[in-house]
Amino acid sequence: MTAQRVIGVVLLAAALVAPWFAYPIFLMTALCFALFACAFNLLLGYVGLMSFGHAMFFGIAGYFFGHVVKAWGMAPELGILAGVAGAAALGAVTGALAIRRQGIYFAMITLAFAQMIYFFCIQAPFTGGEDGLQGIARRPLLGGLLPTKDDRVLYYVVLAIFLFGYGTIYRIIHSPFGQVLKAIRDNEQRAVSLGYEADRYKLLAFVLSAALAGLAGATKAMVLQFATLTDVSAAMSGEVVLMALVGGLGTIIGPVVGAFIIITMQNYLAAAGEFVLVIQGAIFVVIVMAFRKGLVGELTDWWKSRRSAG
Amino acid sequence: MFELLGIPPQALFGQLLLGLINGAFYAMLSLGLAVIFGMLNVINFTHGAQYMMGAFAAWLMLTILDIPFWVALVLAPLVVGLFGIVLEKVLLKRIYHLDHLYGFLLTFGLALVIEGLFQWKWGSSGAPYPSPIPGGTNLGFMFLPTYRGFVVVAALVICLVTWYGIERTKFGAYLRAATENPTLVRAFGINVPRLITLTYGLGVGLAALAGVLAAPIQQVSALMGVNLVLVVFAVVVIGGMGSIMGSIVTGFGLGLVEGLTKVFYPPASNTVIFVVMAIVLLVKPAGLFGQTK
Amino acid sequence: MVPVMAETLLKVDGLQAWYGESHILHGVGFEIGHGELVTLLGRNGAGKTTTLKSVMGIVEKRTGSVTFEGRQLVGHPSNEIARLGIAYCPEERGIFSSLNVEENLLLPPVVKPGGMSLAEIYQLFPNLEERRRSQGTKLSGGEQQMLAIGRILRTGAPLLLLDEPTEGLAPVIVQRIGDIIRQLKSRGFTILLVEQNFHFAATVADRHYVMEDGRVVDMIASADVQQNIGKLQAYLGV
Numbered sequence: 001m002t003a004q005r006v007i008g009v010v011l012l013a014a015a016l017v018a019p020w021f022a023y024p025i026f027l028m029t030a031l032c033f034a035l036f037a038c039a040f041n042l043l044l045g046y047v048g049l050m051s052f053g054h055a056m057f058f059g060i061a062g063y064f065f066g067h068v069v070k071a072w073g074m075a076p077e078l079g080i081l082a083g084v085a086g087a088a089a090l091g092a093v094t095g096a097l098a099i100r101r102q103g104i105y106f107a108m109i110t111l112a113f114a115q116m117i118y119f120f121c122i123q124a125p126f127t128g129g130e131d132g133l134q135g136i137a138r139r140p141l142l143g144g145l146l147p148t149k150d151d152r153v154l155y156y157v158v159l160a161i162f163l164f165g166y167g168t169i170y171r172i173i174h175s176p177f178g179q180v181l182k183a184i185r186d187n188e189q190r191a192v193s194l195g196y197e198a199d200r201y202k203l204l205a206f207v208l209s210a211a212l213a214g215l216a217g218a219t220k221a222m223v224l225q226f227a228t229l230t231d232v233s234a235a236m237s238g239e240v241v242l243m244a245l246v247g248g249l250g251t252i253i254g255p256v257v258g259a260f261i262i263i264t265m266q267n268y269l270a271a272a273g274e275f276v277l278v279i280q281g282a283i284f285v286v287i288v289m290a291f292r293k294g295l296v297g298e299l300t301d302w303w304k305s306r307r308s309a310g
Numbered sequence: 311m312f313e314l315l316g317i318p319p320q321a322l323f324g325q326l327l328l329g330l331i332n333g334a335f336y337a338m339l340s341l342g343l344a345v346i347f348g349m350l351n352v353i354n355f356t357h358g359a360q361y362m363m364g365a366f367a368a369w370l371m372l373t374i375l376d377i378p379f380w381v382a383l384v385l386a387p388l389v390v391g392l393f394g395i396v397l398e399k400v401l402l403k404r405i406y407h408l409d410h411l412y413g414f415l416l417t418f419g420l421a422l423v424i425e426g427l428f429q430w431k432w433g434s435s436g437a438p439y440p441s442p443i444p445g446g447t448n449l450g451f452m453f454l455p456t457y458r459g460f461v462v463v464a465a466l467v468i469c470l471v472t473w474y475g476i477e478r479t480k481f482g483a484y485l486r487a488a489t490e491n492p493t494l495v496r497a498f499g500i501n502v503p504r505l506i507t508l509t510y511g512l513g514v515g516l517a518a519l520a521g522v523l524a525a526p527i528q529q530v531s532a533l534m535g536v537n538l539v540l541v542v543f544a545v546v547v548i549g550g551m552g553s554i555m556g557s558i559v560t561g562f563g564l565g566l567v568e569g570l571t572k573v574f575y576p577p578a579s580n581t582v583i584f585v586v587m588a589i590v591l592l593v594k595p596a597g598l599f600g601q602t603k
Numbered sequence: 604m605v606p607v608m609a610e611t612l613l614k615v616d617g618l619q620a621w622y623g624e625s626h627i628l629h630g631v632g633f634e635i636g637h638g639e640l641v642t643l644l645g646r647n648g649a650g651k652t653t654t655l656k657s658v659m660g661i662v663e664k665r666t667g668s669v670t671f672e673g674r675q676l677v678g679h680p681s682n683e684i685a686r687l688g689i690a691y692c693p694e695e696r697g698i699f700s701s702l703n704v705e706e707n708l709l710l711p712p713v714v715k716p717g718g719m720s721l722a723e724i725y726q727l728f729p730n731l732e733e734r735r736r737s738q739g740t741k742l743s744g745g746e747q748q749m750l751a752i753g754r755i756l757r758t759g760a761p762l763l764l765l766d767e768p769t770e771g772l773a774p775v776i777v778q779r780i781g782d783i784i785r786q787l788k789s790r791g792f793t794i795l796l797v798e799q800n801f802h803f804a805a806t807v808a809d810r811h812y813v814m815e816d817g818r819v820v821d822m823i824a825s826a827d828v829q830q831n832i833g834k835l836q837a838y839l840g841v
Contacts, residue, residue: 050411097588100595104353104410105547109591112544115537116584123577234540238418245415274434278426284419288412289401480709486701487710494697497659498711499685499758 015159024151025223030263031162032220037243037255038169039212044241045250046173047205048185049099052107053114054213054240056094057087059232060117061214062221066133067126069222076139076148080161080218087214088207090117095206099199102188111234118232132228136221154223161219165212170252172208181205235277242280245287248294257296317573323452325569331458331527333565334465335361337558338520339542341472342513344551348489349509351406352413356397357542358535359424360514363390364521366428369439369530379442379526386522387515394514398507406506421539428532436529461523468519469558476554485509544587550600560598612637612762612793613658618667618677620650620657627653629817630667635762640784640794642804645814646840651797652694654814655764658795659691660684671762686714690755694766694797698747700740704731707739707750711758718759719790727783728753745776752783763787766797781807801828801835813838 018027036058043049061083068079098109121127128134140147141157148154172178183191184198192198221227230236239262247258262280269276291298339357346354354360367386371377377385397420405412446455476482488495488502496502521535528534549560564583572579590598613635620628628650635641643651657665660681669676676684685691690711699707708724708731725732728749734742742750748768755763768784769777777800784807788794798804804811805828813821815838823831 050414052414097591100591101547104414107411107414108353108543108547109587111540112547112584112587115540115544116581119580119584122580234536238422241415241418274426274429276426277422278430281419281422281424281426284415284422285401288416288419289404292408292412483702483706483710487699490699490701491697493661493681494691494693495710497661497681497685497691497693498755499682499714500712501682 019152019155024155026263026267028151028155028158028223029220030260031158032216032223033240033243033263034256034259035162035165035219036213036216037240037247037259038166038252039209039216040240041244041249041252041255042169042172042212043205043209044244045254046178046185047181047202049202049206050104050107050241051098051110051206051209051237052241053094053110053112053117053234053237054209055232055234055236056114056117057091057210057213058217058220058236058240059121059227059229060090061087061217062227062231063121063127063133064214065218065221066136066227069139070133070136071126075143076141076222080215080222083218083221084211084214087217088211091207091210091214092203095203095210099202099206111237114232114237115234118229118234121229121232127227127229130229132226133221134226136225136227138222138225148222158219158223161215165215166256168208168212172205173252177201177204239280242284244294246283246294248297248300251294251296251300254294254296258294261295319451320453322573323449325573326566327452327454327458327462327569328572329566329569330462330562331565332568333562334462335520335524335538335561336542336545336565337469337561338465339517339538340545340549340557340561341469341554342516343542343546344554344557345472345476345485345516346510346513347551349485349506350398350402350413351410352402352417353410353543354510354513355414355417355539356421356424357417357514357517358537358539359421360390360394360517360535361521361524361538362425362428362532362535363393364518365439365525365528365530365534366432366521366532367518368522368525369437372439373437379439379522383519383522387518390518390521391511391515395507395511397514398510402510403503403506425532425536432532434531434533436531436534439525439530441526457526461527464523465520468516469561472516473554473558541583544583548583548587548590548597550597552597553599556597556599610637611635612639612672613795614668614670615654615658616668616670618654618657618665618669620653620662620665622653622663627662627817628657628665631657631814631817631819633812633819633822635793635795637761638788638791638793639810640788640796640808642796642798642801642808642811643814643819644798644801644804644811644835644839646838647799649814650817651814652766653817655691655766655795655797658684659689659764685711685758685760688715688760689762689764690758690760691764692751692755692766692768694770696747696751698739698742698750700738702739703736704739704742704750705735708735708754708757711754713758715759715761719756721757724753724756727756727786745772745779748772748776748780749783752780756787761791762793762795764795764797767799768796769798769800769803777803799839801839 040051040054043051064083064086065079068074068082069076094110094113098106101109122129138148148157180191180196180201184201188198217231243258243262244255246261247256248254266276269279293301339361343354343357346352364386367389368382371382371385401416405416441457443456443460446453476485484495484500484505488505492502545561545564548564549556564586567586568579568582571582611634616632618628618631631654643654645651653662656662658669660676660679665677667677671687671689674687702710708721730746731750731753739750752768768780781803784794796804796808805825808825810825811823812819
């Protein structure tokens, strides 16, 4: 416990000084993806539901943010709120349908819905089609009090949003609600026989996860000032799975680690073009074949076995 | 010329033919997916990539080795099927004991690798494949390109042969029995692991065969299977994977629905199958031909 | 102990077996001669079914020795074991619902010459012929049991492993099954029968091995069952 707390404090301190050592845009992007991956992992790691269409929430929230800020000229807070609300509403509809099937069907259904949203976004009037929404102005926050033109200032805003989202997930997992979710994950029939309406719990978890993914997506649109089809694509849905998997499913910090690894990798490999896909695919294969617990999970195991051995 | 609801018959029947062709591919691909899932407990995300490999194999055979379409129609599925067998032996067979989602993730990763490699080597803009039977017939109400008519008939034959093979032959009886209780079938003296490998090879070969058939209709490109496999997932959810005939009927039916949508409300043609999926989930969650859960 | 009269067909020695972490068999030993009908008796959880499965090679892990016609079976997968001439009829019967009755009957491949023909099997089980186009699992419990037994007679395997063929069946049907098992013995099949019901077992078998806690603890010939009835009741807890 104390070791964890020490690690937590060190990480937080590192996060606070990071923009003086690393490119803030990179850090903010990574934080958005980290939150996205955590939101995804809330479902897979703690409810046992694999959504293979989470990009629809991430992407649609970006469009909502862009539309509210760019077309309606409203404050970024409202844009983020609209993104979260839009993602949650979409999550309620798709989730209610998807939880009618279990196991691998759930993954296929969410994937199919995400593809539908993708086609919708190509044609819908407010998304800018193939071009997406470009040049979304960075307006100041808090009614003009907080200018966000400076990347470092914006970085702290994004860090605060990330910590809020991360804290929410932490609270969910450690609440009585979270205990029920884990019970459903471990043995759904047993949870049902104990009187829990599993479907309601699953749906609520799905909506929460969608809303948090939306928070990440809207924040990313605020940072990068654009929203495009990439963020609603099936490839993005796969990417978030990869992030959570690399870091470790069912560990709360794992997806954060995974997101930083994948984003860093993409940064360095940007020149490799199509080969990035090959490498990502290969990572999937290697992890499924050999390191199913992910980096954090494997390290924790190694640490535990070392301690019990010594 | 008569018109139907303001739609000229040329357009209507033209789109219905396109729908039938798309449906033929949905049927062939969802069939393979269902057979593989039954035996391997794996949703083969690589299916779209293997379909693309079939088309590519035919194209490479033609452009490099001058092998004509009709030979490639046999040879390409064999080559890609063999590749599937290698995948199964090296990777897939090690994860059958795990949750379904790992098979999904593994085959997703493999699809990325395969499609990425093809894209890297040949780019993502497609290459044309000349029609092996050019020309067509004017049926009065529409013009029917001969090759397209052939594809619909060939797909139907392929689907029915597959159905016959599974429902009416000894090999099919082994497959059905092993899908239910592999341990017992093995205890009767049947080499079930080999049966599983073979099934995967056959399912992959079927995807590749669809790919070869598609080559003269579509551009042969590294990403031709990417979106298709997602639609086929929806088809599989709609039909349920319990019934072979169900997969065939659902595949062709959804193709037609898509074609009709293109005629009457074009903006929804990309999404109509997903809408149908949503409705089926609402009304009959197990799928049109599926057993409950 | 009564000596084994005929030449040994199956010999089990020091057989241990595990399911995951749980150690089920702790050194089982027994043997069966050609043409013999031998039962494994014992309470629930004594390891009878696991013994059959271990002979057949469908447990997760096993050690020790199982020889059939002098050939070692431990270390071989179940499909190879079946091909040597051992046929297995599981407790849950294992009728395939996606196969009709005749497809179920024809499913196990012929492994040796000399098996019964389909016509002979239908003669033995006339019900099955009447319902040959029905879905296998639509049959009554008794018919399913007959199908499960009939299915393995075509294969030509000389050794049959039958796991509780009378379980949950009406007395009339149990009698029919008893007749059939005696007929099979007279046809020269060697049979290893797992039973809970020793009254039934005594009417068909030559000898009985008693199992307790994953070991064979006693052997009683059918002729001696009456003298040993008290001991047997103690073993079986009836």
